[in-house]
Amino acid sequence: MKAGRRLLPMADAQTLALVDRYDRALDGLEADVIERVNTALDASFRQIERELRVFYSEIADEGALYSFTLKTQKLNTIKSLLDQVVPDAQRAELEALYQEALQLASDAGVDLAGNLIGQIDPSYPAAAFSGVPIEAISAQARDGVDRLYRHGKDFARQASAVVELGLAGGHGTAKVAEQLRRQLGTTKAKAETIARTEVMSSYNTAAKGRYEEAGVDYVQWVLSPSEGNCSFCLARNMKVYKLGDAIIPAHPRCRCFLLPWLPEWQEKGLTDDAFAAQYRTEAIAQGREQGVALASGPSPLERAAGMERAPTPVWSPGDKPLAAQTKSSAAPELQASPPKRVKVPPVERARDLFERIGDGTQGTEIYRDRQGVIYKYGPDLRKDEADLQRIAGKAGVSPRVLGTLGDPDDSDNLRGFAMEELIGYSDGDRVLANLSEGQRRTVEANFVAQSRRMHELKISHYDQLWKNTLIDPETLDVKIIDFGTAAKEDWGDIATDWADMQGMLSGDLQSRWQAAQEEVEPESKRDVSKFYDLVQ
Numbered sequence: 001m002k003a004g005r006r007l008l009p010m011a012d013a014q015t016l017a018l019v020d021r022y023d024r025a026l027d028g029l030e031a032d033v034i035e036r037v038n039t040a041l042d043a044s045f046r047q048i049e050r051e052l053r054v055f056y057s058e059i060a061d062e063g064a065l066y067s068f069t070l071k072t073q074k075l076n077t078i079k080s081l082l083d084q085v086v087p088d089a090q091r092a093e094l095e096a097l098y099q100e101a102l103q104l105a106s107d108a109g110v111d112l113a114g115n116l117i118g119q120i121d122p123s124y125p126a127a128a129f130s131g132v133p134i135e136a137i138s139a140q141a142r143d144g145v146d147r148l149y150r151h152g153k154d155f156a157r158q159a160s161a162v163v164e165l166g167l168a169g170g171h172g173t174a175k176v177a178e179q180l181r182r183q184l185g186t187t188k189a190k191a192e193t194i195a196r197t198e199v200m201s202s203y204n205t206a207a208k209g210r211y212e213e214a215g216v217d218y219v220q221w222v223l224s225p226s227e228g229n230c231s232f233c234l235a236r237n238m239k240v241y242k243l244g245d246a247i248i249p250a251h252p253r254c255r256c257f258l259l260p261w262l263p264e265w266q267e268k269g270l271t272d273d274a275f276a277a278q279y280r281t282e283a284i285a286q287g288r289e290q291g292v293a294l295a296s297g298p299s300p301l302e303r304a305a306g307m308e309r310a311p312t313p314v315w316s317p318g319d320k321p322l323a324a325q326t327k328s329s330a331a332p333e334l335q336a337s338p339p340k341r342v343k344v345p346p347v348e349r350a351r352d353l354f355e356r357i358g359d360g361t362q363g364t365e366i367y368r369d370r371q372g373v374i375y376k377y378g379p380d381l382r383k384d385e386a387d388l389q390r391i392a393g394k395a396g397v398s399p400r401v402l403g404t405l406g407d408p409d410d411s412d413n414l415r416g417f418a419m420e421e422l423i424g425y426s427d428g429d430r431v432l433a434n435l436s437e438g439q440r441r442t443v444e445a446n447f448v449a450q451s452r453r454m455h456e457l458k459i460s461h462y463d464q465l466w467k468n469t470l471i472d473p474e475t476l477d478v479k480i481i482d483f484g485t486a487a488k489e490d491w492g493d494i495a496t497d498w499a500d501m502q503g504m505l506s507g508d509l510q511s512r513w514q515a516a517q518e519e520v521e522p523e524s525k526r527d528v529s530k531f532y533d534l535v536q
Helices: 010-065 068-082 088-120 134-169 173-214 231-236 263-267 273-289 300-304 322-327 347-353 383-394 428-432 437-456 491-502 507-519 525-535
Strands: 218-222 240-242 257-261 355-359 365-368 373-382 401-406 413-420 469-471 478-480
Touching: 010 088, 010 257, 088 173, 088 257, 173 257, 231 273, 263 322, 347 365, 347 373, 347 413, 373 383, 383 401, 383 413, 428 437, 428 469, 437 478, 437 491, 437 507, 437 525, 491 507, 491 525, 507 525
Parallel strands: none
Antiparallel strands: 218 240, 218 257, 355 365, 365 373, 373 413, 401 413, 469 478
């Protein structure tokens, strides 16, 4: 799917058309800010260029005749000029420009949120909303301008290097000026990113504030018709989240929006779940045509907010209605986010409390509770298995370990341990059998990336097979499981995993894997990183 505006299915065209109309208005607002910032950058650069030509020519023409001290003084003068590509004198003017734009965006977010609530449920008693405090908008404007000035400092550092290299290489003034113009282009691009991201942030923050004031506790993530494919936004598109869990923009230049959503609206048929499923399915299919796989981890701005994991949706297209899930005491979809720690009961108690979902090797028994926790019991569970999986889980390689039950008769063994259940993931062998060639390549690349994280932690799995993986068939994310034979010993032991993994891969990746094995012997973390750099 090419970046640009999607054709909207008629099933819900009215709602998304309203979002699209506001998005077009914001695009114009952003364009005005960008034009005015670029005008300021161009004006200051022209002044810098005029003075630079004089100073640069003097140094270049005199060459070795210039004393070291005098040459240094001239270079420092040039650097001070370059440092003013975003002039300090214009800071107040730029802050006022940003504040005006963010205020307009905030007003638009409040207005659209109110219109959407009224369009979905005209009878909904939405209280009046006073808007986002001007102090918050002013602080956001200052933050945006601060980032713009930091990019101006980056320009100065890069441009100073260009000047010094130009002098050392005997480049003429025109060539150096052209290289500086290219650096200015980079600064302009960064300034545009700041403007577009800050406007959308103000817009969505205001909309969320309007929803909160109105008592709307849930939102549905909508991939904007004006946005191209993004792996993070595709993964979240049309899913429903708690209001406080959804962070938009998800990434710089993100144009997604949050629709108001309530379980009672779904019960009344006011949400178009069929359209949500269709819109999501079509977007994912179009993304895969372009090789865009769904991202399972936190987005860039979620990570910036301190989130280690992507938010958990309360409802996804294809699920039962949320109210039905809540009412059904036996529904498996009721699993909540697992706790960070759990107390692992004896296996005799687990048999009475939990659902038995399978048996592992060597007499292990596997259970699941209603909080999304998996319990593994067995007579020969090694403490190392849980310890190493805990390390790998913290790195996102495997399911997180949530608790252990020790063996009082043997400190090296366990009676059982608990781990998180990964909703949506299935046995790796089974998932691979139903994937296209392109999807398999994505899975193999994700598996290699996870193995790299594991091996850089000095963990050798010793049983690398597709049956010892879990794969999300929607996102194609991979987790490594079954650490029963794993060890953390010598770096050289990782070569055993590499030999096993070669047979799991295919095509060019398998060829690169074989070539890397012939070149690298793992004797340190640096060797492991070098191996994977050659492969990837």
